[in-house]
Amino acid sequence: MQTIIIAGGLAQRIRPLTLNTPKSLIKIKGIxxxxxQLKFLKKQNIDEVILCLGYLGEMVSDYVKDGSQYGIKVxxxxxxxxxxxxxxxLFNAKSLLKGKFIVIYGDSFLPINFQLVLKKFFKSSKSSLxxxxxxxxxxxxxxxxxxxxxxxxYSKNSNSDKMKYIDYGLSVLNKKNFLFFCKDMNSTxxxxxxxxxxxxxxxxxxxxxKKRFFEIGSLSGILDFENYIQKNYEL
Numbered sequence: 357m358q359t360i361i362i363a364g365g366l367a368q369r370i371r372p373l374t375l376n377t378p379k380s381l382i383k384i385k386g387i388x389x390x391x392x393q394l395k396f397l398k399k400q401n402i403d404e405v406i407l408c409l410g411y412l413g414e415m416v417s418d419y420v421k422d423g424s425q426y427g428i429k430v431x432x433x434x435x436x437x438x439x440x441x442x443x444x445x446l447f448n449a450k451s452l453l454k455g456k457f458i459v460i461y462g463d464s465f466l467p468i469n470f471q472l473v474l475k476k477f478f479k480s481s482k483s484s485l486x487x488x489x490x491x492x493x494x495x496x497x498x499x500x501x502x503x504x505x506x507x508x509x510y511s512k513n514s515n516s517d518k519m520k521y522i523d524y525g526l527s528v529l530n531k532k533n534f535l536f537f538c539k540d541m542n543s544t545x546x547x548x549x550x551x552x553x554x555x556x557x558x559x560x561x562x563x564x565x566k567k568r569f570f571e572i573g574s575l576s577g578i579l580d581f582e583n584y585i586q587k588n589y590e591l
Contacts (some may be wrong), residue, residue: 363462
């Protein structure tokens with residue numbers, strides 16, 4: 357299935373590493389992070405990727421090119437001079453989107469079985485699906501209320517102590533529903549607003565995983581990922 361990688365942010369939390377290098381090209385054990393992502397996606401039977409790029413995006417496209425080195429067809433959507441946020445960046449790529457697609461982020465490594473996620477999605481009666489993990493603020497701030505059967509609430513800004521789960525960073529979305537939501541939005545917005553609206557309208561299924569996610573959006577996250585690949589991962 358088509359997979360969208362949203363990778364347009366400024367990565368200010370890990371400056372000065374990203375003053376002249378986009379997060380996707382930060383080297384982990386001597387290898388650009390995007391290599392880990394794309395080679396893992398290939399192992400998950402993903403054969404088409406859209407990279408939504410912003411800050412220093414041309415450096416990423418110059419490196420990845422058409423994706424043939426990974427065995428994946430890669431296309432690009434660029435925010436332009438104004439960064440559009442995760443939602444705006446996805447909307448900006450609308451002409452490239454297929455009917456249903458996976459969304460992940462350019463600073464995340466998600467060691468789960470994508471095909472099991474898709475199997476759950478295609479059996480679902482809901483338009484979209486979010487992978488969640490029981491977190492209790494361990495790896496990052498929890499942002500999901502899950503009652504054991506469905507996602508009740510999702511918010512990146514809430515301080516509710518009922519939020520014990522976290523958005524894992526992988527969702528499966530429906531193009532038609534997403535574009536309908538975007539008609540009332542400005543060009544710049546966060547994708548979490550759309551995901552929250554799906555949860556509020558009981559149109560967001562879940563896939564529960566116990567495998568932790570990895571991220572390189574923080575210095576501690578980079579160290580965690582370095583330790584992980586040293587012990588568990590082979591390109």
